[in-house]
Amino acid sequence: MGRLDGNDQRLASGVGARGSLTAGHRPLATVLTLAAVLLAPPARAQGSGATAPEGPLSVSVTAGAGVPSGDVFRDVYGSALVPVVGQVDLRIGTSGFGVFGGLRWVSVSGEAVVENSSEPGGERVKFTMTSWRVGPAWGVQRGPWRFGAGAGLAYNSYREEWESARLSIEDSGIGAMFQGNVERRLTRRLSALLRVEYSLFEADPPEDTGLGSVALGGIDIGGGVAIRF
C-alpha cells in the first residue's frame, strides 16, 4: 500500500472503527428491528393474508446474539457471539405438532489466555462450530401470531485454530438443544421471527492437553424471517 494522506487515514481509521462497531452491535440492532416489526399492528393488506390457509412447511433464517455458558469460552472469545441459524419446520396434521431440522453456525475470533487466569496471552485463536439439529416441535396459531417450541439433539462439529502455533483441533459430538419461537405474519407466506435457544454441549479436549471438559453451548437470541409453503 502507498502512503495515505490525511483524509485517507481518517477514512481508514473510520473503517476500522465501523468494523468493530458492526461486530458488537449488528445482532442487537437486528433483534430490536425485528421486535419492532413483531410488535407493530398488522397492515390491512397483510391482514387479509392472515386468513389464508397455511402450508405445512416453513423455512426460516435467523441471526442474533449468543452468550456462551462456559467460563473458559467467555475468557477466550468474549461474551458476544453471532450465531446464524437456518431451520426447516414441518407441521404434521392439524394438531400443532411437527418436526424441525436445521443448522446453526458460529465463528468467532479470540485470544488465548494465560493458564489459570483470564489474562490475554497475545496469541490469536479462532473457533468455528457447525451444529446440525433435529427434533420434535409444537406450535399454536393465534391470529397473525404463532408461538412455537421445540427440543432436539444437535450433532456439533467444531474446530479451533491457533494462528501462530500452526495448531488446530477438530472434533465432533452430540448435544441437546431447546428453542422457543414467536412468529408474526407479514404476508401470506412471509413472517418475521424471534427465536430463543438454549444448547447444552460439552467437548473433551485431546487427552495430552490435560484439560478438562469445556462447555460449548449457551443461550442464543436471534431474529429473522420465515417463509411458509
Place this chain on the structure above:
Amino acid sequence: MPTRTLAGRGRRFAAALLLLAALAVFAHPRIEAAGDALARIDKAALAKLTLDEVEGLRSVLELRASWLVAGPLATLERLARAGIPVEVIDRDPAARWFEVTIGPEPKGDSRRPPLADARGREVPQLAPVPLEQGVWITAAVDQAAGPSTMPGSRVIRVSAAGGPALAVAAQRVIQRVPAARAEVRDDPRIAALAAEVSPDRLRTSVEALQSFQTRDATTTGALSAANFLYDYFRGLGLATRYEDFTFPGTIDGVRVTGLPATNIVVTIPGSVSPDQVVVVGAHYDSFGREQTRVFAPGADDNGSGTAALMEIARLLARGPFDFSVRIVAFGAEEYGLHGSRAHATAARAAGERILAVLNLDMIGYTDRVPEDLDVVVDTASEWLGSRYIAVADKYAPLPIARRLDPLLRASDHAPFWDNGYHAMLGIEDAVLNNPYYHRATDRVETLNFDFAAGVVRATLAVAADLAQPSRAPAPPVGPSARTGFLRSLLSRVKLTELAWSPPSDRAAVGYHVYRSPTPHGTYQRVTGSPVTATSFTDRVTSAADQVAYYVVTAVDGAGRESNYSVEVDDGTIRR
C-alpha cells in the same frame, strides 16, 4: 419440670456437640500433623501421575518394578484416595535406616541392640516387608553398625532423608518418554583418540597396580597406589588433587571408624563451559577374601578399570573440550563405596553440574569370546546407556548389553544415583562370572586386554563426545529458559522463551535451537533457518506437560555450525 427437661436436652445436645467435635479432631488431623513417610509406588501407577502430583516426594530407591519414596503423608494419602496404589511402609521413618535385601526373606537378627531415636526412645523394629518379588525391606538398623550380611543376598542400606526429587528421578516413567536411540555427530578427532588406545599400556598399568601386592583400603598399599596414580596424572601435566575422607572398616575382625583414605581427582578444564563436568571414574582399591591386607592383587577388580582411567586421561589430556572432564580414582570402594559417596555428596552439596558419570569396574576378564560389555543404568540414566551404545557403535564397535537395573548398586555409580546424577556402570558381567574375583588369583595373566582396550576406546569416545571437542565457531553461552502455558478452549500451548549470549569468538551470524524430550537425548531442530536474535520462543503444542531440554548452536558466516551449548531444561520440572 419442663425447664428441667429443657436443661437436660441442652446438656445432651452439648454433649453430642462435644462428641462430634472430638471425633472431628481425632479423625482428621493425623494427615495434617504427620511428617514424611516411607512408601512404595508401582512404576505402572507412577505412569498415571503428572509431575505436579508427585511434587514433594523424594526418590529413596528405585526398584525394578516400583519406587521407594519418601514424602509428606498427606501427599501419599491424597494419591491413595485418587486410586493410586500406594503402600505406606513406615509413617515415621525419620529416625531410622532401612535395609533393602535382594534375595530370600531376611531373618531377624537377635544380636542387634534395640534402636533408639534422638530422644533415647526405643525405635520399634519393622518385620521384613516384601517390596516386590525377591526384594524385602527391614527396619531400623544402626547406621554405625555394618550392613547385615546374608548368604546369597545383597543388602542396600537406605534412609528416608534426602534423595533427589521423584519428579526428576522418575521423570521418564511419569511422562512415559521412551528410551530413544541416540544420534551421534561424527568427529574425526574422537576417532583418532580412540584409535590410540593401547592394550599394551593397559597391561603395563595393571601390572604396576598389581605390584603393590594389596591395595586394600585399610593398608598402606592403598596409599602407595594413590601416590602412584597422583604422580602418573601429574606427569601428564594434568591438574591433580587428593580428595581425603574417612571411612569405617574392619581390620583383623575389629571394627574401626575414621580410617583415612583418598580419591585422586584429575581435571581437564573445559574451554567453553568448565562448570559442566563429565566424570570418568573407577576404584583403585582391591580386596581379597583370603588375606586382603597382605595379598589382594585385584588385577580385574579393579586394576583393569584404574588402568582404563590412566589411558583415558593420557589421551583426553590433549583436549581441548567445551566441557570439563574429571577423572576420579575412587578409594575404599570395597568397604562400601566410601570414596565415590564422599565425592558425589560433596559435588551435590557444591551444586556441581555433572552431566554424566562413566564408572568402570572389572573390564578385563572374559569368560567367552566375544565377550560383551554390560552397561548398567537406572531409569533416569537410561539416556546415558543409549548414548554409550551409539557412540561406541560409531567409534569403537563392541558388543554391549544395556541393563536397566537400579538394584545393581555394588559399585561407584550408585552414590551418584543417590545424589541425583546420571551415572552408568561398565562391567564385563553384571552377574559376576570371574572365578578369580576377590581372590589372590585375580592376576594380570587372567585378563583379556584386547577386550579391555575395546571398553576403554568406547568409554573414551563417550567421554569425549559428551565433553565435545572444541571447534569453531564457539557455541552460544548460557542459554536460559522460561516457560509459560497459554490455553484456549480445546488446547494448551507451552511457550518456552529461550535467551542466550553470543559466543566468545563473535563469529556467529545466526543460531539454531534444538529440543529433546530426554536430557542429552536426540535433539530435533526447531528453527527452520538460523535466527539472528539471541532469543527464541518455542511453541510446543502436543504433550505440553512433558519436560523439554534445549541446546543452542551458533552458525558463522561460512555456514559452519558450532557444538551444542550447555543443555537447559524448560523449567517446568521442580527439583
